[in-house]
Amino acid sequence: LAAILDDFKKRGERALVGFDFPLGFPRGFAKALSLPGEHPWRAVWDQLNKMVKDKADNTNNRFGVGSEINRRLTGGPFPFWGCPPKDTLTTLQPKRTREHGPDDLPEFRYADEAAKGAHSIWKLYYNGSVGGQAIVGIPAARRLKDARGDAARVWPFETGFKALTEADLEGVLVVIAEVYPSLLKATPAPGEVKDLAQVRAQAEHFAKLDEAGKLAALFAAPKAADEVVEAAVAEEGWILGA
Template sequence: MNRLFGAYVIVDYSAAEGKKTGESSVWIGVMKRDIRFRLSYQSHNPATRAEAATLLRTLLADLHKRGDRVLVGVDFALGFPRGTAARLQLKTADWRGMWDFLAKNIVDKPDNKNNRFQVAAKMNRLMTDEAYPFWGCPKSDAQKWLSTLKPDSFGDFPELRLTEQETLKLRKAAHSKSLWQMHGAGVVGGQSMLGITAVKSLAESLGEQAQVWPFQTGFNMLTDESVAGLSTVIAEIYSPLYEGEPEAGEVKDATGVRLTATALAEADDKGQLGALFAGPKGLSEADTAIAATEEGWMLGV
């Protein structure tokens, strides 16, 4: 049976300041096959995002050398809510415009110190000249364009991306974290800013052999033909989709990475993985276009 990928690398990211391992730090899980196609798994817990970026490139180089095509799944958003790029008046009002903007503005130092709160404040200033839509920061970072408190209204900005709205239906949960929130437990705003900048650099280093789903691949079922010539496909993942028990002493983030890598590898073994890339069912044509060009989508949602 033809599998689409030889290895699956899952990245649970972190916006931590200062070196950090364990809970709420960067975890990288690698699921690959041996010569008999048996799956083996290894996890890594680099202390900084800079170490993670170096490690990720090394891991991918080793896997590519083996002849493996790799699915890289990242647990942060690869696009921002619809209308963000347009309100920033970027040259292109799509994912590329946002990625370029973040790459020019984000500073993420080797010791994990970064300027994500300042960038959120700048974006608020450019978009609304008030302390919204981005919100949340330590008191020391609060200023005219960024508040510690959630705004009363997001104006005409949607609070959630379309894919996050869909997770609410799946989980039957009361709420989902918004990318506008920059500070607090489980937030993804700053993590996505830092993560997008890192993924942009990684994708550019891999060149045309790497594609980002769905922005470059479109919402299409992946087949042997469609991935021919690719070494890497990068996609946003959502680890709560994959349930299972933690191993002894395993922290929550490490468990999520392992379960996600296992589930995707097993789906590929069964010939079911390619269909996940076909994207969301039941979305209007307009909303599908928004997800494919601007907001992105969580694989499997």
């Protein structure tokens, strides 16, 4: 991916990089962990970068990270849940131990509620889980962004929640956003697996919008209450097209 982006840079072309996992956690997460910094989303990115060990052979410590965060938040196996039996710990169980209550961190982000069918970030394992991908993926997105400095911006945290104009993107070569391919109906071609078909359909969809001059409008805030927009920009993030 870095090589592809470097090639785009040489050609003076801008790229939209979509990650199919949450780029932020439910509102209140950074505060609950007492993370420092003015920007909750970035504080979480920095914290995960310190905790995650992601090796070249694709082994990682995502279950250990989830367990440690559970310990810091509640001292028990909550809110993260889901793991293979061999990774079971006092602070991480294979099955969810209880429901979220009014005094807990939310089970879903506002974006998850807007995108029908999205799974909770607290689910680390089993079909449809995104928690493990977020724990490992956010540090990777952080490295990608930091290597490019101000030429890479994360939507909506750094771009603002608005239709993006050329003036907004002056000097920006990479826009990083969260995507959810299941929002679009994709029909696999012969020999094509479902995941590949979904990614292809998503890329083609955004490309067509871009060609028609309609992609910029997709970055605008949804018609939602002020607290929803504020939470999305400060810490939760949003799903492009939700």
